[in-house]
Amino acid sequence: MSNSETRALNAERMRSLLGYAVLAPSSHNTQPWRFQITDNSISLYADRTRALPVNDPDDRELTISCGCALMNLRVAAAHDGLGVTYNIAPDSNGEDLLAIISCNEAEISSLAEAELFSSIEGRRTYRKRFKSQEVPNAILGTLCEAATEEGAWLQVLESEETRQNIVALVSEGGSIQWSNPGWRRELAAWMHPRRRGDGLTVPGIVAPIAQAVVRTFDIGNGVGAKDKQLADESPILAVLGTHGDSVADWLSAGQALERILLNAHSNNLQASYLNQPIQVALLRPKLQKILGRAGHPQILLRLGFPTDKIDAAPRRSLDEVIEWQ
């Protein structure tokens, strides 16, 4: 086979791996990533034109979302029999280049990661009520290990008092966010019809009407009551955190988050988010204090067994996120 034929084959293979990377979760479904493909490597860039300056002023969640895409890429490459090495871009503070991933047939692929592949397409953010069924401790142990393997930690909230204190912070955070017209405008701007391929789709409601409601009214009380009920009833509430709070830590948090979510799905669980006490800067130290441990909370998850199957959220086409070198 000629060199150019080999290159074309490699490029096609990389493109197919990226088809799985983009199925990762991202805040407001912004899909804030770009990929540059060279011969045997893929560079992952943050797409800051898709940032959420009010909800996420430091691009922390944006970077976590890119970390989730990196995890999917690692899993898909392992499943394809490729060994993966990746370097987190040095000095990536404020730079768009986040990581360079090399895929190599000569290296041994990771079995543990390959096993998660079948969950990439079935994972969903499940915002409805879960079954009341308890989650076995063995599964929780696997989820905690998944976090540790990526250099992060997962703390399952065990005592009722801790859960109640944190649920109160979720409500407080929600009220603060909904009372901010800038935050509501930003949310409304990412409520899109499904055909747009990104953003939050609103089932059963015409997007412009939903946007107008969110932009105009502080519906924090109603949303807060629903979140509180969901949190109270969730079999599991857990906080994902990191030891530091740098760009590299956020990338680790993203990889840990997706590793947890894929592991959860392979055990028939789904998850959704109650991130308000982390997104609202003044509440984050309070959450840290309630948890009573060193480190930085990054994501607050609720987990449980879903009662039904829900549609996948839309994604942009690969051509919009890939650049060829």
Ligand SMILES: Cc1cc2nc3c(=O)[nH]c(=O)nc-3n(C[C@H](O)[C@H](O)[C@H](O)COP(=O)(O)O)c2cc1C
């Ligand atoms: C870092 C991060 C933060 C998120 N925060 C929230 C959140 O606060 N509330 C929420 O309902 N969903 C949140 N999500 C979930 C996204 O909205 C969801 O991933 C996106 O809409 C795509 O849907 P999918 O996960 O079903 O593919 C978050 C996802 C990520 C990765």
